[in-house]
Amino acid sequence: MDALxxxxxxxxxxxxxxxxxxxxxPESSLLGGGTDLIVNIRRGIVAPSMLIELNRVSELRVIKADARTLEVGSSVKVADLAAHPDVEQHYPVVAQAAKLIAGPTHRNMGTVGGNICLDTRCIYYNQSEWWRGANHHCLKTTGEICHVAPKSRGVCFATYSGDLAPALLTLAAEIDLxxxxxxxxxxxxxxxxxxxRQDQPITESTGDGKYYLSLRPGEFVAAVRARNTSGLRSAYEKVRIRRSIEYPVAGVAVALRRDGDKLIDLRVAITGTNPRPVLLDGTAEICDRPLDDRTFQRLDDLVRDQVMAMKTTFTPGHYRRRVASVLVRRVVERLFAA
Incomplete structure (x- = not known):
């Protein structure tokens, strides 16, 4: 749809x-930078009767960062977060993720809350209205079938692609709603x-690509907060088809600590592969040991078992899973050697 x-x-x-x-x-939509919402309105994906623009609310535009804690309001611009000197110094994984979001113009407009709550997407959902209609609307809009997985019995496999969430997950962040x-x-x-998942019903705590946030009616994100950990090293990397604008094929955030030649703390989060950012389960079990080939093999196994291999973008699912695995190894090696 061309006309709004x-x-x-x-x-x-x-x-x-x-x-x-x-x-x-309650039927309204919240407007920050509009870099995702306005595109979806133009494509006819959503049609809210009211937009509540939050950029004038000063309480939501606060950045507080020091060696102990981080607090970021939901209306903070992504570019401001990326360039904040204390965020860069004490929370490099967050600054790096912010710097890799889309392109410069998007970062100057887009907000932290918008990226945290970024709509899930797939090659059947994020198209023009006439394209979706010609290909029979998908489950995430007005259709009855998830075209990514037609035999999924009413489960949507659209993928989450936000960059800030995995970075913040490695810091055990909390969110104010x-x-x-x-x-x-x-x-x-x-x-x-x-x-x-097809083996359990959709509830308030277990959803799918269509129901991917646990927000209650009328709720919205006010701020996100995290604490620093002494000795923690962190970084974020992603692979995308084009260097800017494009959503990630896979993005990986890593935070770790070492004691001599031993890995004593490891947190890994992945985006662009599942209907949620994936904070890998089981990383604690491969700590308290040297970072060797056996450790990397076990880490590869965790990625393989928890990253979804579905074709939700123009790249095959198994390729995205392999990219995620390679990125994890690359970032872990670099941080361990730093």
Whole structure:
């Protein structure tokens, strides 16, 4: 769809105003930079009657970073996060992930909250309205079948591709959610429920590519917070078809600590492969030992078992899984040797 449908834009100046508006208009969409939302509106994927633009709410534009803690408001621009000197110094994995999001113009417009809550996507969903109609609408829009996995019995396999989430997951970040019923704080990992499993029903805690966030009606992200860990080394890398703009084939965040020749702490998170950012389970079991071929083999096994090998982009699923595995090894080796 080339022409935008009609909608109203409101601009609250305080957090209380934003909460009240969201409560009165649960069908509304939140607008930060609009780098993803406006594209989806233009494609006819969504058609909200109201956009609540949050950029004037000063409480949501705060960055606090020092050697102990990090706090970032949801309306902080990605470019500002990437260039913040204390974030670069104490939380390099976050700064590096921010610097690799899309292109410079997107980073100057896009917000932290928007990237954290980035819509899942696949080659059947992120197309124009006429294309989707000609190919029979998919499960994530108005269809009844997930074209990625037609035999999935009503489960959507659209992929999460945000860059900030894996970086923050390696720091055990928490997220502040706020809405008409008040404020709550949960682990960032608890925000993502897109497991795309066929052996259990979709619930508030286990979803798929269509139901991928645990936000309650009217809730939105206010801030994300993390604590530093002494001796922690961290970094983020990703592979994409084009150097800028493109979403990741796979993106990998790693945080680790070493004691002499031993790996004593390892956290790995991957994006671009599953309906959620994947914080690898089982990494603690391969610590307290040297970083050798056996360790890397066990790490490869964890990636293979937990990364989804479905074709949701123009690259085969098994290729993305292999890219993720190679990136994990590359970043772990580099950080361990630093």
């Amino acid at each position: 449908p009609e909608f109203e834009v409101v601009q609250p100046s305080t957090l209380d105003e934003a909460i009240a508006l969201r409560g009165r208009h 706020i809405g008409p019923l008040g404020k709550r704080t949960i682990p960032l990992s608890g925000l993502y429920i897109g497991y795309a």
